[in-house]
Amino acid sequence: xxxxxxxxxxxxxxxxxxxxxxxxPVLAYDQQEKFDSRLAYINSxxxxxxxxxxxxxxxxxxxxxxxxxxxxxxxxSNRFYHGFSHFILSENWVAALCGKWLKEDYxxxxxxEAIMQQPYAxxxxxxxxxxxxxxxxxxxxxxxxxxxxxxxxxxxxxEWYFFDANMEPSISKENRSLANWQHQNDYxxxxxxxxxxxxxxYQFGKGQTAIVGPINExxxxxxxxxxxxxxxxxxxxxxLPLLLMxxxxxxxxxxxxxxxxxLQQKPSLSLSA
Numbered sequence: 001x002x003x004x005x006x007x008x009x010x011x012x013x014x015x016x017x018x019x020x021x022x023x024x025p026v027l028a029y030d031q032q033e034k035f036d037s038r039l040a041y042i043n044s045x046x047x048x049x050x051x052x053x054x055x056x057x058x059x060x061x062x063x064x065x066x067x068x069x070x071x072x073x074x075x076x077s078n079r080f081y082h083g084f085s086h087f088i089l090s091e092n093w094v095a096a097l098c099g100k101w102l103k104e105d106y107x108x109x110x111x112x113e114a115i116m117q118q119p120y121a122x123x124x125x126x127x128x129x130x131x132x133x134x135x136x137x138x139x140x141x142x143x144x145x146x147x148x149x150x151x152x153x154x155x156x157x158x159e160w161y162f163f164d165a166n167m168e169p170s171i172s173k174e175n176r177s178l179a180n181w182q183h184q185n186d187y188x189x190x191x192x193x194x195x196x197x198x199x200x201x202y203q204f205g206k207g208q209t210a211i212v213g214p215i216n217e218x219x220x221x222x223x224x225x226x227x228x229x230x231x232x233x234x235x236x237x238x239x240l241p242l243l244l245m246x247x248x249x250x251x252x253x254x255x256x257x258x259x260x261x262x263l264q265q266k267p268s269l270s271l272s273a
Contacts, residue, residue: 002245003245006241006242006244006245007241007242007245009241010238010240010241010245011238013238013241014238016093017090018090019088019089019090020088020089021090022086022096023088023089023096023097023099023100024084024096024104025084026083027081027083027084029120030081030082033081033168033196034077034081035080035119036079037119039051039075039078039079043116043117044116045113045116045133047116048075048076048079048116048133049133049137052068052071052075052133056068063137064137064139065156068137069139072130072133072134073130073163073164076129076130076165077126077165077166077168079119080121080126080129080165080166081119081120082120082121082122082123082167083120083121084108084120084125085114085120085122085125086107086109087099087109091231091234092230092231092234093234094233094237095107095226095227095230095231105223108122109125110124110128110223110224110227111227112128112129115129121166122166123166124150124220126165126166127143127150127151128219130152130163130165131143131152131219134154135216139154139155139156140155140215140216141154141215141216142160142213142214142215142216142217143213143219144162144183144210144212144213145210145211146204146205146208147203147208148202149204151163151164153178159177159178160177160178161173161176161178162177162178162181167192167197167203169192170191170192183210183212185205185208186206186208188204189201
C-alpha cells in the first residue's frame with residue numbers, strides 16, 4: 001500500500017510539467033503603450049542584440065554611444081508591454097506556486113533569457129533585459145530606483161543618461177542627462193504621459209531623490225539563487241518518492257537477513273582470573 005501511495009505522489013509531482021500556464025495575475029495589453037507583436041520572434045538576448053545592431057547599422061550608429069542605447073530602449077519598448085513576467089508551471093512550478101500562495105515576487109523572472117520568452121515584462125524586468133545587452137556591448141549602466149518604479153542610467157562618453165523602456169517617457173537627450181535631472185524624481189514627471197500614467201506621484205514620490213545602484217551590477221542575486229534552487233526542485237521532486245520507495249524496499253529485503261545473522265551468533269562470556 002505504501003509503495004502504491006509513493007508511486008502516486010511521484011506521478012502527481014510530474015503533473016505540473018503538463019501545464020504551460022501562468023497561475024499568477026497577468027495584465028492584458030492596454031492598447032496604449034508601444035507594443036509590436038511582430039517582434040515576438042526576438043526570444044533571446046542574442047536575437048535582441050542582432051535586431052538592435054541591424055537598426056544601428058542602417059542608421060550609421062556605433063555601439064557604445066548614446067544613440068545606440070536609445071535604439072536599444074526603443075526596441076525593448078516595442079518588444080514588451082507592461083506586465084510581470086512569471087514562471088509558468090511547466091518551467092518552474094515551485095516558484096509559480098510560491099508566487100501564487102506567498103508573494104507574487106517569488107514567481108517573477110529575473111533572468112534576462114527567461115524574460116525574453118514572454119510578450120510582457122515589468123519595469124525592472126525590461127531594465128534587466130537592457131542591462132544584459134549593455135553588458136555584452138561593454139557599456140556602463142546602473143539601476144535607478146524610485147518609490148514604486150525602476151529604471152536605469154547608461155553612460156555614454158563622460159555623461160550618464162536616464163532610460164526607461166517600460167514607461168516610455170518623451171524626453172530629449174539633453175533632459176535625460178544627469179547634468180540636468182540630478183537624480184531629482186520630480187524633474188522627470190513632466191516627460192511622462194499624464195493620461196496614461198495618472199499616479200506619477202505614487203510611482204516617483206514627491207520631492208524625493210532616486211536611489212542609484214552600483215555601476216554594472218547584476219541585480220536580483222537572491223532571486224536568481226531562489227529560482228535556481230526551485231528550478232532544480234521542480235525538475236527533481238518526482239524522484240524523491242521513488243527513491244524513498246526503493247530505500248524502503250531494500251531495507252525490508254535486508255532486515256530479515258540481518259536478523260538471522262544476529263540470531264546465529266552465540267554470545268560468548270570471557271572470564272578472567
